[in-house]
Amino acid sequence: MTGKCRNIQEHLYKPGEVIIGGVLSLIQPLEYSLNFTAVPDSNHDGAVVKLKRYQHVFALIFAIHEINDNPGLLPNITLGFDIYDNLFNSIRTYKVILDLLFKQRKNMPNYKCDRKDVLSVIGGFSSEHSMQMAIILSNYKFPQLTFGSFEAAGSGKSDFPFLYWMAPRETTYHMGIIQLLWHFKWTWIGLVVSDDDAGENFVQKLTPLFAQNNICVAFLQKGTGNDLALKHNIKRIIVMAQTLILTHANVIILAMDSLLFHILVLSLEGIELKKKVLIGKVWIMPPQWYFSTSPNGELIGRDILFGAFSFSVHTNVVSGFQEFLLNVKFDKTLRTFLCLVWQFLINQCESCRGVENLEDLHSNVFEMDMSGESHSIYNAVYAVAHALHAAYFSRQRIMLDKGKVEHVNFHPWKLHPFLENIHFNNGAAQEVLFENKELSIGYDIINWVTFPNQSYQKVRVGRVSSGQMFSIINDAIVWNRRLKEIPPRSTCVKSCHTGHSKIVQEGKPACCYDCTPCSESMISNKKDAAYCIKCPEDHYPNENHDQCIPKIISFLSYQEPLGFVLVSVALSFAVITCFVLQTFVKNWNTPIVKANNQNLSCVLLIAILLCYLSCLLFIGKPEKVSCLLRQMTFGIIFSVAVSCVLAKTILVVLAFLATKPGNRMRTWLGQKVAISIVLSCSLKQVCFCIAWLLTSPPFPDVDMYSQTGKIILECNEGSITMFYCVLGYIGFLALFSFIVAFLARSLPDTFNEAKFITFSMLVFCSVWISFIPGYLSTKGKHIVAVELFAILASNTGLLACIFFPKCYTIVFRADLNTKNLLTGKRIG
Missing domain, CATH: 1.20.1070.10 (Rhodopsin 7-helix transmembrane proteins)
Incomplete structure (x- = not known):
């Protein structure tokens, strides 16, 4: 690299008549200090740099750029932006929200003077950060559009009436997991979550769904990647990794923060090298997950996580986004805020004669296709723009009816009636329906395929909609080569064959059962039948008791x-x-x-x-x-x-x-x-x-x-x-x-x-x-x-x-x- 990133600018600002704020999560320091003067780059051992998340910044800028160039949307009004990085930290999140709202950045709330012209705020990658932002923004009735996961436990509309969700409901994600498990008959699974409120909420929501669908949890492991407790949790994480290796459950569901996941995968790779074992599991990742890279550009957990599944917000191709990325000019302001991206470009293009191009970055470092989270940010900007457009011209018509013609000074809280139920087409001509503060959209099911050259491919193999309609393409799935059978079996016991039914073993989970043959007049025509069914009166079971055969009509006839x-x-x-x-x-x-x-x-x-x-x-x-x-x-x-x-x-x-x-x-x-x-x-x-x-x-x-x-x-x-x-x-x-x-x-x-x-x-x-x-x-x-x-x-x-x-x-x-x-x- 040619130099280090020092004194990184804490926010990226572009003036406009109306400002859209953004609070994003880009850099995650391990040793966090609120008064840091230098943010370490991706080679630094003291931070996990989320270079891929810098696409969130470009998606927000691109959406505003499209709207400003569109004469049919908000004519005579120029949108600007003010973007902050909260560094994955709660204290930092509160600080940047106050900095967004007040020009002098003295962090003194409840004063109307000296307020910025911010119309709405987009941000909150995690539900925790979304709630922290909403606590302050709701006091000022600011529209907040969060693109993180929709977690209903903390999203009471009465508590946060001005919070809008640009991601599908968490119930859609949960049911997507259940339907994926049921599709492959996986009933014996492992669960690894963060030891925090988000992890506890995930377990509480999924546990009754597991019970309703006869899915059992083989083990539940909790851990934390918090820097304050990290040193004390290393042994705990190693034990967690050993549990993952030894378990008979072949399907593991992960719901954890990226830092904990990063450490866990490194532990698994270390155990593989030390004990010379190969870990072959099916991993179901959190919705916002993607591969992390090591300092030398290798995918962390490339072989272990090969064939993993994740859920990504359903997207359509946004034409013009790649062209926009190719034409990004790294001026002084962008270089300061996007120092790490620019630094990577300099490193990649030492022979490029000073011409930096995002396309030169490896796909495992930066993707040119718009991700699900970026697509949610893109839609959030368009939702605000269309709501402002409707509100602005509605107000203008009222003033024209009164014989007045003047510029309308629009306040953020006046945007809510237009934002709650809005129906529009975004810049990609995709129809977006926003009902009751929620975006009616589903998840794509992604299958992650890795390659020896440290690249990967996200294969879209299915979809789960907000109406819980589930579809999957079995032939499109690429399974981990370490699995003993394809697709793998993940059950507590061997399946009961047809002609048998299940009997739950006393004192054991419902998934651990014995098999008993069906009685004389009963059959079961599927594996793991909960009970045998009686044949119709005019049918009888075959020898294997797995099919009802029509009975032969018998009487003493002249022909026999x-x-x-x-x-x-x-x-x-x-x-x-x-x-x-x-x-x-x-x-x-x-x-x-x-x-x-x-x-x-x-x-x-x-x-x-x-x-x-x-x-x-x-x-x-x-x-x-x-x-x-x-x-x-x-x-x-x-x-x-x-x-x-x-x-x-x-x-x-x-x-x-x-x-x-x-x-x-x-x-x-x-x-x-x-x-x-x-x-x-x-x-x-x-x-x-x-x-x-x-x-x-x-x-x-x-x-x-x-x-x-x-x-x-x-x-x-x-x-x-x-x-x-x-x-x-x-x-x-x-x-x-x-x-x-x-x-x-x-x-x-x-x-x-x-x-x-x-x-x-x-x-x-x-x-x-x-x-x-x-x-x-x-x-x-x-x-x-x-x-x-x-x-x-x-x-x-x-x-x-x-x-x-x-x-x-x-x-x-x-x-x-x-x-x-x-x-x-x-x-x-």
């Missing part, structure tokens, strides 16, 4: 193999029954047919035939009519069949008794007895069925739960009591017939009728006794199959045991089917 086999068997035996009936009809007058009442045999065969055909009612989709006819038809027809068997058995007994001399039983061997037995027994079953229909008849029903993955279409029996009454009555008739036939089995009978009936009833009863446990243990359409099997088996037992021997005799042993056999004379 089981239904086809049962139908085939029923029809086959129905045909066989027809052949048997035809054989009996053809041999109607033969002894074996006439034996034991051929009419009764014919009725029994017809009943057996109808029983086979009734099986068709059980197959196919259950309908209202088929459900009503199924059990009723089966119950009545089977009652008729068993009644016929009972009548046959009784007739065998009566026939034996009638052969005894003097027995009157012969009179009971007529058709009337058989018809009476069949009708009386069958009518009782008909009565049961009618009662069933009148009380609770069968109806089509849907069973969603008996079988997993199936919707079973079935016939609900309605009254289970009546269903078992119908079956029980058939069982009673069959059992009674079996007992009678069993007792009569040894009676002399030419064709062994009693023995065949006994055997048929034994088969019948065995089938239906085994049916009961099979019916109760079977589900779905197989219930119908079991019932059909019982019907077919018992029906076939009657046909085979009673009629097949007779058919065999008729067809193959006609010699036994003679009258002589009946009289006891065997031929040949």
Whole structure:
């Protein structure tokens, strides 16, 4: 460098009819003294020089320059400026505010005389400085436009009614953090804040938002970069750095002053070199953050902070700003106030033959594109200018109406009605809406990418608006190469897979949980599900319990193999029954047919035939009519069949008794007895069925739960009591017939009728006794199959045991089917 900056001018002034004041934060001395005579340059160990923040000065000057050159805005009025550097210090902030307001700089408030022509003040980079400025400015009703972060805790409109915010609300920033965390499912984060009111306010505001969004704080570290406590906090900052290295949280949110951050990053770099470890974290920076540089021009924390995120006030390109910077002439006044910038230019341009150009500065030292904070200052100047324009010409019109034409001496407090809700276009033709003392604008999400040549690039990867609308471009994000996975995972425990839900571990944060599988009818189709959800009734969970699958409609149909086999068997035996009936009809007058009442045999065969055909009612989709006819038809027809068997058995007994001399039983061997037995027994079953229909008849029903993955279409029996009454009555008739036939089995009978009936009833009863446990243990359409099997088996037992021997005799042993056999004379 060619010399040092000595006796730096404390303010930069340009006269005008109306003065806009500015209080900016440019140089941060470590060893601060209010009466310093020299401000150290960027190579000095005793200060952190914010060269990038000198752009704030140029933005304010550029805005005033544009307005003065605009004939449509404030014609005949020239704006001037008076800019101070508060050196990041509270005492200095109070002093420069008084210097702004009073010409003699004697710092004696509450005197109206000797006041400067300052119309408004732009400044307060931090909320703390904004409040300190507002305490004095509010007494004089000066409009104050702050471009720092909007912190609602200290911005009560009743306390500071003349304070206007040119930055988005802090709630927008907070929700931007929450939405960014949720976008990448980061729920286990570290928090490092300044140990002051701003840090405490940040924690208090964010803590309930974390709780509402199931985000947990792995650790909270507080520190200070205050020069008075710095020496005592070095060990504390080193411990903080070690915590950042050892933590399992891969996402760290920072809310601290620049000096503390500067020291913290240097500590991290020192630990990296000493312990030879690489720190790979995702850092979420404060809104006004940017890289600091070391004395030799290297980016501090270049590798550690690679891929960091920050939030910057949403900006549009301001055409003309770069050209303005390129044409800045460093006259004596500018050189004195902007000594450090000018000194850097001299150092960079030793071969430039005395021509200093801001473009020659490295981007990590000074940016040519307008930053978010500079854009807020730019808009603040335009807001004041448009409010003054509206107020000035409103006052002029009133005076013209009164017939007066004079220059208006406008007072600062008269600006407020025009400033509170103002809508204008700035010099970049960007629409700016200022409502209720707040600027309706959001934040851009910035991804910081560094390069080995000590340069960096700010990549705009998303945006969060004041309406909390969030958008992000994943493909535009560049992640730190030190991260173990991309994008990184930052959770207390491994994620619960789909098909599981979370269970919070007792005594631990909500983010530290166990995983439990979903129950039988529940699913979870996303990771880390808070709870499992129940599938709709017509769906069921798949094997992994992560998807609901539509249930298959199930009923015993003709198309499936089981239904086809049962139908085939029923029809086959129905045909066989027809052949048997035809054989009996053809041999109607033969002894074996006439034996034991051929009419009764014919009725029994017809009943057996109808029983086979009734099986068709059980197959196919259950309908209202088929459900009503199924059990009723089966119950009545089977009652008729068993009644016929009972009548046959009784007739065998009566026939034996009638052969005894003097027995009157012969009179009971007529058709009337058989018809009476069949009708009386069958009518009782008909009565049961009618009662069933009148009380609770069968109806089509849907069973969603008996079988997993199936919707079973079935016939609900309605009254289970009546269903078992119908079956029980058939069982009673069959059992009674079996007992009678069993007792009569040894009676002399030419064709062994009693023995065949006994055997048929034994088969019948065995089938239906085994049916009961099979019916109760079977589900779905197989219930119908079991019932059909019982019907077919018992029906076939009657046909085979009673009629097949007779058919065999008729067809193959006609010699036994003679009258002589009946009289006891065997031929040949």
